[in-house]
Amino acid sequence: MAERSIQVRRVSERVKSYFVTNGMIYNVSNHTNRTIIKGKRRLGSDEVECIVAETSRGTSVGFYLINTIQNFVYAIPFVILLFLHILAENSTIKNTLTTNNVFDINFLKLLTGDGQLSIMFVIALIIVGFLPVVVEYYIQNIRLNNLKANFSFYSKGGIWESREISPNVVILQAVRSVISHAYVLAILYFLIFSTTGEALGELLSHYNTSEEELKIGVIDAFSLTIGLIIGLISTDKVLSLRAESAKYDKRNRFSGSFLERRMEPYIFAGLASLVTSLIFTFFMSQTFLIDATIQHSIQIPLYAVIGSIIATIIYDEGNIWLAAVYAILIFFASLIFVFRTGNQPEYAYIVVFHLFLLPIPFLIFLSKELEQLLKRYDIVNYEWYYDLIPILAMYSILKRRKERKRTIIEYEKQLEEEIDFSIDDQKLQLNRDILQDCDSYAYRLARHYFELLLTYTASYEENVLVLIPTSNQLESWWSLKTKLKSKKGQREALNYVDNLLWNTEFVPQDELSQNYELLCKEMVLAIK
Amino acid sequence: MRRRGSFFALLFLIVNGISLGISGQSTTTIVHSYEPAEGYLFQAYAIGTTTWNEDETSQIFVNITMNNVPSSLSKIDIQLVGFTQMGDVSGQEVAINTVVDTPSFSLSETNRTLLINQTLNPPDEVDRFFLNISILLRTTGTVDQVEVSTYSFRFPDTGTILVSRDRLGQLVQLYGFPPNSFFVAWFPYYFGFLFLMSFPAIIVASDKLLSWLREERKKTVTDEEEEN
Numbered sequence: 001m002a003e004r005s006i007q008v009r010r011v012s013e014r015v016k017s018y019f020v021t022n023g024m025i026y027n028v029s030n031h032t033n034r035t036i037i038k039g040k041r042r043l044g045s046d047e048v049e050c051i052v053a054e055t056s057r058g059t060s061v062g063f064y065l066i067n068t069i070q071n072f073v074y075a076i077p078f079v080i081l082l083f084l085h086i087l088a089e090n091s092t093i094k095n096t097l098t099t100n101n102v103f104d105i106n107f108l109k110l111l112t113g114d115g116q117l118s119i120m121f122v123i124a125l126i127i128v129g130f131l132p133v134v135v136e137y138y139i140q141n142i143r144l145n146n147l148k149a150n151f152s153f154y155s156k157g158g159i160w161e162s163r164e165i166s167p168n169v170v171i172l173q174a175v176r177s178v179i180s181h182a183y184v185l186a187i188l189y190f191l192i193f194s195t196t197g198e199a200l201g202e203l204l205s206h207y208n209t210s211e212e213e214l215k216i217g218v219i220d221a222f223s224l225t226i227g228l229i230i231g232l233i234s235t236d237k238v239l240s241l242r243a244e245s246a247k248y249d250k251r252n253r254f255s256g257s258f259l260e261r262r263m264e265p266y267i268f269a270g271l272a273s274l275v276t277s278l279i280f281t282f283f284m285s286q287t288f289l290i291d292a293t294i295q296h297s298i299q300i301p302l303y304a305v306i307g308s309i310i311a312t313i314i315y316d317e318g319n320i321w322l323a324a325v326y327a328i329l330i331f332f333a334s335l336i337f338v339f340r341t342g343n344q345p346e347y348a349y350i351v352v353f354h355l356f357l358l359p360i361p362f363l364i365f366l367s368k369e370l371e372q373l374l375k376r377y378d379i380v381n382y383e384w385y386y387d388l389i390p391i392l393a394m395y396s397i398l399k400r401r402k403e404r405k406r407t408i409i410e411y412e413k414q415l416e417e418e419i420d421f422s423i424d425d426q427k428l429q430l431n432r433d434i435l436q437d438c439d440s441y442a443y444r445l446a447r448h449y450f451e452l453l454l455t456y457t458a459s460y461e462e463n464v465l466v467l468i469p470t471s472n473q474l475e476s477w478w479s480l481k482t483k484l485k486s487k488k489g490q491r492e493a494l495n496y497v498d499n500l501l502w503n504t505e506f507v508p509q510d511e512l513s514q515n516y517e518l519l520c521k522e523m524v525l526a527i528k
Numbered sequence: 529m530r531r532r533g534s535f536f537a538l539l540f541l542i543v544n545g546i547s548l549g550i551s552g553q554s555t556t557t558i559v560h561s562y563e564p565a566e567g568y569l570f571q572a573y574a575i576g577t578t579t580w581n582e583d584e585t586s587q588i589f590v591n592i593t594m595n596n597v598p599s600s601l602s603k604i605d606i607q608l609v610g611f612t613q614m615g616d617v618s619g620q621e622v623a624i625n626t627v628v629d630t631p632s633f634s635l636s637e638t639n640r641t642l643l644i645n646q647t648l649n650p651p652d653e654v655d656r657f658f659l660n661i662s663i664l665l666r667t668t669g670t671v672d673q674v675e676v677s678t679y680s681f682r683f684p685d686t687g688t689i690l691v692s693r694d695r696l697g698q699l700v701q702l703y704g705f706p707p708n709s710f711f712v713a714w715f716p717y718y719f720g721f722l723f724l725m726s727f728p729a730i731i732v733a734s735d736k737l738l739s740w741l742r743e744e745r746k747k748t749v750t751d752e753e754e755e756n
Contacts, residue, residue, distance in 0.1 A: 184721050188718060191717055207706075208703065339699060341700055341702060352705055352706060364725070366732070367729060394731060
């Protein structure tokens, strides 16, 4: 192991705890003249590198952003779309993609509608694909700057206020998942036009209509429902994201008149849904909605704003309300089309089609249940809301599980080592015979108890005198810190250890020690 | 009084029933006369109702009469009687449907009147229309002189025929679920996307299941120990 100066050690210890307070996991590597501490955010691809080095002018601390290449994951689907279109310039590949395949489906039409390779098409794909990448990079830079700016305050024990991310960036951050949701719905809506088999012909004869009329009908229904859905989802996501970023910012709560404070979320959410729907409409106008009129392209933002107003009203009510409103809006949209079926029979198809969209809101509701699971792993983040596949959330859970397993293994290893109890107490000395055997349950119990005590004392400031807590105090502190309910028998276990360590006349029983050892170990692991 | 009252009530019902039974008012056109030669008179008129029901056929009668047939004609054939439905489509009068009747009758001196009976369907395109009845006449002279002439007139003389449609039935027209081929093409993608969207739910469920299993295992282990 490389030699490090005391100053470098002290600073790197500071950086470690600083990373932890910023919701990061750290990884330390020591070199000859510097220490590198890598911090990973618990959710997301952010990775920050902190280099603590010894220089002639003193110890230098530098924060650097690494691993930004992961942000390009968001652009991959749209790059694939572009790549497919470029490949389709070759006639044989185009044949297999469009007509001669087993699936009886035109894949180009399935994924990009009637879009043809043109400048505007490429621009639309680039905007939708690379906007999240740029925004993510921008936000990562803001976080890095916050880290840099606040470290000196932190190391001196000062109070600092984290700068919130600008609302404009929050709006753009929400665009990604909303558009992916709307894009999937677009594929489902227009799927029938990309079939190359008899499906479309049979549908047309069944509903007594023509392809052009059906397409206009589908575009009509799509622009109505997708507008409302974009409004609903983008509002919920944007408001949650803003609440997260301005968690510590009290300025929002105590500024402006009552009316201003009440109206502000409506304006903010309306703006967000307007921006999202405009980007989506531009993308759609190059792909699925080429046949649409100007009326349709006005419809989508208009209904998005209406949807955002509805969503802002119900924002505080919870997930199930959102799911129900989503379903109700789809239902009412199809109710409008029922009365158009008289003259335009193509709407009869849309009414039936909308029935099949009704399970989707309840799946979304289930996906928000993931929030509870993430909270159990100490991850409070809303970036993954409404993602089609919340890869980052899933990955962070796995990461956290692995980390927990590692701490358990490390703790188990620690238990095998001999310790010398640092508390010099006359009465403690008397019972030492029992505590000598490393394999005994009494020894392990004492280890757990000291671990709990050490974390308890460590949670206070250095220069605050901490008395040894009673078992009641210890338990209430534990349940406060872990946000878990105290289990049955926990207090008895703590009392038992208390007696074991300090009561000279106490005779430990093996069976009880074994049971209480499990309980105490769980307590320690929950804190770790 | 009671009897009289019930009698009137019954009468009222019967009259009402009869009037309900009549689907439309029957009208007759004025007699259209043509004079192909001096003294020779060719007359025609049509009878029919001016309100036609949707999805029902309506009858129209055309009565053709011949007077003062000159001796120079040996035979008069009515080759065609055409019924053309004329409707107002986007501001222009357009022929929508044409039904042609070919009566194999010939009018001689003995048979001077001809009654043609034609059933017609109301047009789908318009609600108001009129009929253009045209007659193609072929006269044969004594010296094999063949002459063809056409006459046409309007039914009704003024106004139009109204197609009465069932508005309630037209307002909502649902054709049920799509055919099976649609579901064969659509369901794989639909369920695929539903599966993708339910990924978080699957994770939550698996986590809950795993923790439940862990607790169950713990319980069984402690039970076994207790038994031992």
